[in-house]
Amino acid sequence: MQTKLNRRTISMPARYLINAALIALFLFGGSAFVGSGAVSGYFIKVLMLIGINVILAVSLNVATGYLGQLPLGHAGFMAVGAYTGGIFLKAVRADQASGVQYALCVGAALLLSGIVAGIFGVLIGIPALRLRGDYLAIITLGFGEIIRVVLTNIDEVLGFKFTYGASGLKRIPKITSFFNVALMAVLTCLVIHMIMKSRHGRAVLSIRENEIAAESCGIRTTYYKVMAFTLSAFFAGVAGCLYAGYLGSLQPTTFGFMKSIEILVMVVLGGMGSMLGSVLSATVLTALPEALRAFSDYRMVVYSLVLVLVMIFKPTGLLGQYDFSLSRILEKLMNPKEKRRKKEGGADE
Amino acid sequence: MAFLSTLFSQAINGLQSGSIYALVALGYSMVYGIIMLLNFAHGDIIMVGAYVVWMATANFGLHPVVSILLAVAVSTLLGVTIEKVAYAPLRSSPRLSLLITAIGISFLLENGFQLIFGAGAKVVPEFLSGPSLRLGGATVSFSAMVTLAVTVAIMIGLTLLVQKTRLGKAMRAVSEDMGAAQLMGINLNTTISFTFALGSALAAVASVLYLSSYAQASPTMGSMLGLKAFVAAVLGGIGSLPGAMLGGLVIGLAEALVSAVGLSVWKDGVVFAILIVVLLVRPSGLLGKPIKEKV
Numbered sequence: 001m002q003t004k005l006n007r008r009t010i011s012m013p014a015r016y017l018i019n020a021a022l023i024a025l026f027l028f029g030g031s032a033f034v035g036s037g038a039v040s041g042y043f044i045k046v047l048m049l050i051g052i053n054v055i056l057a058v059s060l061n062v063a064t065g066y067l068g069q070l071p072l073g074h075a076g077f078m079a080v081g082a083y084t085g086g087i088f089l090k091a092v093r094a095d096q097a098s099g100v101q102y103a104l105c106v107g108a109a110l111l112l113s114g115i116v117a118g119i120f121g122v123l124i125g126i127p128a129l130r131l132r133g134d135y136l137a138i139i140t141l142g143f144g145e146i147i148r149v150v151l152t153n154i155d156e157v158l159g160f161k162f163t164y165g166a167s168g169l170k171r172i173p174k175i176t177s178f179f180n181v182a183l184m185a186v187l188t189c190l191v192i193h194m195i196m197k198s199r200h201g202r203a204v205l206s207i208r209e210n211e212i213a214a215e216s217c218g219i220r221t222t223y224y225k226v227m228a229f230t231l232s233a234f235f236a237g238v239a240g241c242l243y244a245g246y247l248g249s250l251q252p253t254t255f256g257f258m259k260s261i262e263i264l265v266m267v268v269l270g271g272m273g274s275m276l277g278s279v280l281s282a283t284v285l286t287a288l289p290e291a292l293r294a295f296s297d298y299r300m301v302v303y304s305l306v307l308v309l310v311m312i313f314k315p316t317g318l319l320g321q322y323d324f325s326l327s328r329i330l331e332k333l334m335n336p337k338e339k340r341r342k343k344e345g346g347a348d349e
Numbered sequence: 350m351a352f353l354s355t356l357f358s359q360a361i362n363g364l365q366s367g368s369i370y371a372l373v374a375l376g377y378s379m380v381y382g383i384i385m386l387l388n389f390a391h392g393d394i395i396m397v398g399a400y401v402v403w404m405a406t407a408n409f410g411l412h413p414v415v416s417i418l419l420a421v422a423v424s425t426l427l428g429v430t431i432e433k434v435a436y437a438p439l440r441s442s443p444r445l446s447l448l449i450t451a452i453g454i455s456f457l458l459e460n461g462f463q464l465i466f467g468a469g470a471k472v473v474p475e476f477l478s479g480p481s482l483r484l485g486g487a488t489v490s491f492s493a494m495v496t497l498a499v500t501v502a503i504m505i506g507l508t509l510l511v512q513k514t515r516l517g518k519a520m521r522a523v524s525e526d527m528g529a530a531q532l533m534g535i536n537l538n539t540t541i542s543f544t545f546a547l548g549s550a551l552a553a554v555a556s557v558l559y560l561s562s563y564a565q566a567s568p569t570m571g572s573m574l575g576l577k578a579f580v581a582a583v584l585g586g587i588g589s590l591p592g593a594m595l596g597g598l599v600i601g602l603a604e605a606l607v608s609a610v611g612l613s614v615w616k617d618g619v620v621f622a623i624l625i626v627v628l629l630v631r632p633s634g635l636l637g638k639p640i641k642e643k644v
Contacts, residue, residue: 070445127629134387134448138579139628142621145576149618257572261452268449300460307453312438315446 008334015327022326023186031179044178045246050286051181052242055188057266057282058275059235062192064264065273065321066201067228068208070137073124073144074236074263079151079255080120081113081237086172086244088112095173106175110184110241117237118230120147125229129222132211144260151252168251169244176245184242188235189275195231204228208273265303269310271317276324358487359609360602365493365562367601368500372555373578374585374593375507376548382524382588383544385444389451390431392575393458394549398424398556399566400462403473413476421553428549429542437538455572463568470567473560492561499558503551504594511590516543524588573617577604580624586637595635 010018034044060074094105128139155164164170195201203224206214215221244250266285270277289299310317373395380388398420405416435454439447479491511517519540522530531537559574560566581600585592600620607619627634 068445070448127625131628131632134381134385134444135583135628135632137448138387138583139625141576142580142624146618146621146625149615149621153614153618261456264449264452297464300456301464304453304456304460308435308450308457311446311450311453312435315439315442 007331009331010327010334018326018330023190027179027182027186030182031177034178046287046290047178048176048181048242048246050283051178051185052176052239052246053263053266053282053286054185054279055235055239055242056263057270057278058185058188058192059232059239060263061267061270061272061275061278062196062204062228062235063232064267065271065278066196066204066208067225069129069132069225069229070134070264071128071140071229071232072137072257072260072264073140073142073147074232075255075257075259076140076144076147077117077120077233077236078240078243078259079147079252081117081240082244082250082255083151083169083240084116084237085109085113085241086169086250089173089175089245090169090171093173094175102175106180106245109175109245110180110238113241114234114238117240118234120237121230121233122226125226125233126222129225129229141257141260144255145257148252148255151255168249170249172244172248172250174245174248176242180245181242184238188238189279192231192235193275200224200227262303265307268307268317271319271321273321274317274319274323276322277317277319281318354487356609357484358489359605361487361489361493362608363602363605364598365496365601366604367581367598368496369555369558369574369597370578370581370600371594371597372500372503372551372558373575374582374597375590376551377575377579377582378585378587378590378593379520379544379548381582383520383541384436384440384447384527386436386447386451387579388548389448389575390454390458391548391552392571392573392578393455394424394428394552394571395556395559395574396462396566396568396571397427397458398553399473399560399570400466400471401553402476402557402560403471403566406474406476407471416476417557420557421550424549424553424556425546428545428552432542432545437541455575459568459572466568468568470565470570473564473566475564476561490562492558495561496558499554503554507547507551507590510547516540520544577617577620580620583624583634584627586634589634589636589638592634592636599635 033039034047056074056078060071063069063071063074088109089105092105092108094102094109097105124140124143128136128143131139155167196204203214203219204227206217206219207221207224211221262285266282267278269285270279270281285303292299314320373391376391376394377388380386380391401420401423402416405411405419406413411419431454435450436447439450479495481491482489482494511520519530519535520543522533522535523537523540527537530540559570577600578597581596582593583596584599585594585596587593600623603619603623604616607613607616612619
């Protein structure tokens with residue numbers, strides 16, 4: 001008890017300040033570094049791709065790691081977001097805007113993509129989440145494939161040239177910059193982290209642990225399942241919009257089953273339920289193939305092999321449910337005499 | 350009259366592809382019934398079977414019958430190996446890990462074959478040829494006749510096997526209650542391996558029948574075929590063998606119908622729409638028994 005009373009801790013406002021300062025440092029320091037010309041354009045492109053994949057992995061982690069379901073249609077939500085963002089950016093001619101107008105256009109596109117993908121999340125989630133396990137995996141896969149088939153075969157709606165079908169949506173204003181991606185990645189992690197630490201997040205976690213027990217404790221399981229699913233879809237949509245603005249053109253075939261699996265591998269490898277794991281594995285799995293260009297043929301083989309091996313030898317993923325917490329580490333440093341306590345959950349941005 | 354004959358030949362096409370779906374769906378259904386695993390790699394076993402046929406006929410010039418037997422043998426071996434190496438160690442872990450492993454194996458096979466043989470499709474020389482049948486204005490191709498005959502024969506054989514033999518009885522017992530079956534002295538590993546062997550052999554037969562009408566093998570041919578066969582298994586009621594057969598035929602006919610009215614690009618969409626409707630309206634499928642969850 002003695003140690004507990006004398007324990008030196010960091011107060012909550014101080015934690016917020018530290019975190020806000022670090023985030024600001026990361027964002028502005030990062031974009032100053034990127035803007036300084038010290039790094040090549042290729043490197044910046046890889047960084048942006050990493051950011052997009054981080055958003056995708058962290059958002060899928062909500063449904064897979066925290067909710068404990070296995071949706072296989074994440075690429076479908078990404079596609080919805082990408083096409084919404086792409087069409088919107090083209091319609092408002094974001095490339096011709098400047099200053100505040102430009103920022104508004106980009107912000108609106110990101111928000112709109114997220115919202116439309118989120119609406120799809122609700123629409124798909126309500127029927128899909130009545131099912132469990134394998135059935136849920138399959139029904140989301142079905143929805144994902146339907147989204148792809150529809151995008152491939154529809155090129156105009158009500159007489160407007162819309163998605164351009166199989167030939168793809170082209171000449172999308174390239175709005176994605178390092179700052180955009182980094183900001184959205186940080187925001188995604190922050191929002192998801194805050195929601196998961198709130199009572200809503202705990203309700204979602206309780207569904208993962210035992211759905212029947214959660215329900216008998218009065219948790220509205222359907223509501224929270226749809227909420228988590230929608231949250232996941234929303235950020236997938238945002239990532240899709242960034243992807244549209246990054247590439248400048250979209251093909252329906254990009255968003256197939258393969259893409260969903262790629263995102264799933266990131267989540268599973270990092271550890272289902274660990275945000276740090278998702279971020280790290282998204283970074284490594286995006287950067288590694290770029291670094292090993294010569295072996296690009298082997299990439300998917302290695303991916304699938306890693307997936308199987310991780311499942312057999314460490315089914316919880318490399319980091320399990322461990323998460324990074326800055327204040328935990330700082331407090332440990334401030335209390336050097338204290339014995340190592342039992343690991344407790346908790347993440348901090 | 351022309352419309353009727355188009356409809357008739359589309360129906361034959363539907364039955365032909367439906368039979369293939371049914372054979373594959375049987376494999377899904379049996380495996381799911383016994384270890385509650387959605388075996389994603391099942392579709393890729395078809396692909397492996399097709400590549401074996403291609404290697405044997407096009408590269409080594411073997412007799413078609415020999416190559417078919419070879420395909421069945423290789424697929425069976427592969428199915429059992431996958432079960433032993435990847436699924437058996439995970440038998441007591443959460444179902445999610447098992448499912449992810451299955452997806453991993455599926456991707457490993459697809460990408461491994463793509464690495465070895467290239468992404469392009471391999472043309473398999475025609476190995477099932479014979480006279481086609483003319484019925485009124487429509488023709489029924491030889492391969493369609495063979496496909497239907499083989500499928501009917503296999504379905505009868507499989508039903509007898511599951512209903513009348515000791516191994517079939519063991520399979521049914523394990524799928525009903527794994528623990529109780531083990532206590533009664535049923536060898537779990539043998540039964541599960543046998544189920545995988547049977548399912549994979551059926552997949553190989555399906556791949557041969559597929560090649561008889563499409564004559565192409567490609568690394569990703571199994572994924573869409575497998576997914577649709579899975580839809581067929583769900584439609585019929587997963588775990589139910591007659592259900593898998595019925596589901597396969599219904600999916601095949603539905604696809605043919607969609608093509609007949611000129612919407613063939615929407616084929617895949619329609620199949621998945623059927624899946625979603627079935628899962629929502631009657632998750633236990635047409636012939637499946639509804640399962641009540643025990644707390």
